[in-house]
Amino acid sequence: MKNFTCLVLCCFLLHVSGNPMKGRVNNLSPFCQSHPRPIVKTEDILHAMTMQSSFKEAENKIQAALSGDKSPGGVVVGLVYRDAMIWSQGFGLIDMKNPNRGAPSQDTGFRIGSITKVLTSLLTLILRDEGLLSSLNADVTDYLTEFTIKNPFKTNRGVTFRQLMSHMSGLPRATPCEDLFETGCTLSDEEIYKNLADIELLYPPGSQPLYSNLGFGLLGRALEKVHGTGKWEDAVQNLVFDPLGIVNSGNEYTDKDIAKLALGYYKDGSQANFVSMGWDAPAGQTYSTVSDLAKIMMLVFKDDKPVDKSTGQILDGETVREWVEPAYLYPDTTGFSYPWELLTLGNYTAHTKDGRINGYMSEIQMVNELKTGFVLLQSCDNCLSHYDIIGIMESLVLETEKQLLRLQPPPQAPNNIAEYTGAYSTIVDGAKDTLNVTLTTLYGGPILSMQQGGYPAYLEWTGDDSFQISLQGFSRTFSCYILHGGHIGQRVYFQRGEGAIASLTLPGTVYGKVYKKDS
Structure with missing residues (x-):
């Protein structure tokens, strides 16, 4: 003793x-770092970062990517601190054939591809907390009896909701629907489940991660049975969009909806086609805006609040923390959450989710310790690569940390x-x-x-x-x-x-x- x-x-x-931020992405630090507390007033951090021209480097990188004939389309970015957008900027054009529509803004719609999975995961937690889903560890076939799949492993355990949320189900990546991204998935539910019955698991459920669009399609369709009052799209609208005040996002692609969006373009300048994901919609159907996705990040940052739907607090703080906790970590500390993807950003673990679909790329990155998040939407195929976006976010995190340290109250x-x-x-x-x-x-x-x-x-x-x-x-x-x-x-x-x-x-x-x- x-x-x-x-x-x-x-x-x-x-x-x-x-310098506590000198490490680059995936550089491991043997030390446990001290971080400034995100208790500085929003207006103070905004003023400090504006005075330091903290956003100029990011603007220059994006402008360079869009300059000349390098890439068609547009890009819009936003930086969130706690419960407010402190910076947003649009670049390029909404419509290359109609320049009068101008540059995209934080309220311009973009397809967000796999960021849709964040919404499906959020819906799962809401239904569990409301008592409609018995447990995240429930077997998906308890609700979705149509689902069968070959299991070559010596286990009688089925696939759970938790495993679907975290890519730990052992399911293959692709949904068994031909030409999904060319013409959309037009198969009926019965045809999908018939195809699934001929597929086998690639890993024992829960053993290791395998990114699966199929898993999230299955999760969304199981949630329809849990909710019991309509389609996945309706549940997302009623339980996520409406209470959060998300007003410029959706899952339908009528002419009226498309008219609100930035048009997507391939590298050769041709306009991307709009396809419906059909049965696989819960994995990647949604369009959204920087403003709307910022509200998702703000919810993540409110991890100490009780449920209060009148203020947009649709999850209890304890559930928010559960939403972002690691489900699996690789030796390099990257990994998966529910369904956030974890990577090392300087001396922080960033929760990220990216999406790509037919002429669009999107990315959310959050550093929860600083209650700071970044969202970038682009209507061009790889105008800015995943690593370009990481570099921009890292520079913004460095500056945010610097200003938070300087502004910490005694x-x-x-x-x-x-x-x-x-x-x-x-x-x-x-x-x-x-x-x-x-x-x-x-x-x-x-x-x-x-x-x-x-x-x-x-x-x-x-x-x-x-x-x-x-x-x-x-x-x-x-x-x-x-x-x-x-x-x-x-x-x-x-x-x-x-x-x-x-x-x-x-x-x-x-x-x-x-x-x-x-x-």
């Missing part, structure tokens, strides 16, 4: 080594904070164990630092004589597993004797021990 408080505190190093502190400083000791396993509490500064304000053996941890004031162990502001040289092994967030209580601070206790880490203040 004598080294227990060293174990508690030795992970909290004061030394900050290098910590709250009691007026008499200096009276808590001093050395506090107890006996552990027959040896004296000492904690040194000193006064330092963080973001321009006073804060306590508790040290043992030279390793400090901040103590954030929580009221009265109570504080909380925090790593805010530190760069650390230990893994997150060790640092988050039950010590961050633990309370430190100071006790008074004859009006003065006389001792402290850490019941969550050193239960039953009282550290008395040295005289």
Whole structure:
């Protein structure tokens, strides 16, 4: 026990080594990084980033991609911080044959391809929380009895809703429907299920990820049975679009709908055809806008709120956190969530989803620790590649982090904070164990630092004589597993004797021990 408080505190190093954002995509850091808290007011971060011309680099990259004869079509981008769009810009043209329609805006519709899967996954969580779906671990055939598939593996377990949401079902990628992207899927439900009966699983369900459009088509059609009152398209409209105030998105492609969209183009300049995904619609049918997709990101960032549909909070915060938790991680820390794709962006894990369909490409990228998200929609085939978009997002994340650090408010502190400083000791396993509490500064304000053996941890004031162990502001040289092994967030209580601070206790880490203040 004598080294227990060293174990508690030795992970909290004061030394900050290098630029915390110097790592590029998929560069692994052996250290658990300290991030600024996204508590800065939206108008303050917007003003700061505008003054720094933070958006100019992104604008230049996009303009270069669209310059000359490189690519037809248009691009629109948006940057979200917490609950507001802080930057949006359109480039190129909505309609190459009708330049008078101008450049696309944040309210211009684009096909979003596989980002549709985000909506299908969100719908699944809503139906589960409303009690219509018994569990994410329910077998899909409990609701969709028509579905059968060959299972060559020695398991009697079926495919679950959770596995469909996270690409862990073992199903093949493609839906058994010929010429899906040329003429659309025109097969009936009965024909689809007949074709599925002749297909076999490629992996045992739950064993490893395999990206599957088929899986999301199946998920959406199973949700129709769960909901029980119409088609997948209707459920998305009623349970997702309407309560979130999403007004310029849809799944129908009538002439009236198409007239609202930016027209998609292939690399040779020819206009892309509009096809219906048919049975596979839940995997990639939707069109949307930057403004509407921003509302999805804002929902993700509200992971501490209860359900309140009057304000657009259609998921409980706990469910939001479940939505983005990893389902599978590869050794390089990329992986899958529900259905977010995880990649390393600097020192952050970004939740991303991209989509591609007939002359359109789209991408959402979010850094939840900073409550910052980026969406890019383009009506041209690969005007900006996936890696171009990652580079733009990384530069914006770097600047957002920089400005958040600069704008962090000073910590709250009691007026008499200096009276808590001093050395506090107890006996552990027959040896004296000492904690040194000193006064330092963080973001321009006073804060306590508790040290043992030279390793400090901040103590954030929580009221009265109570504080909380925090790593805010530190760069650390230990893994997150060790640092988050039950010590961050633990309370430190100071006790008074004859009006003065006389001792402290850490019941969550050193239960039953009282550290008395040295005289």
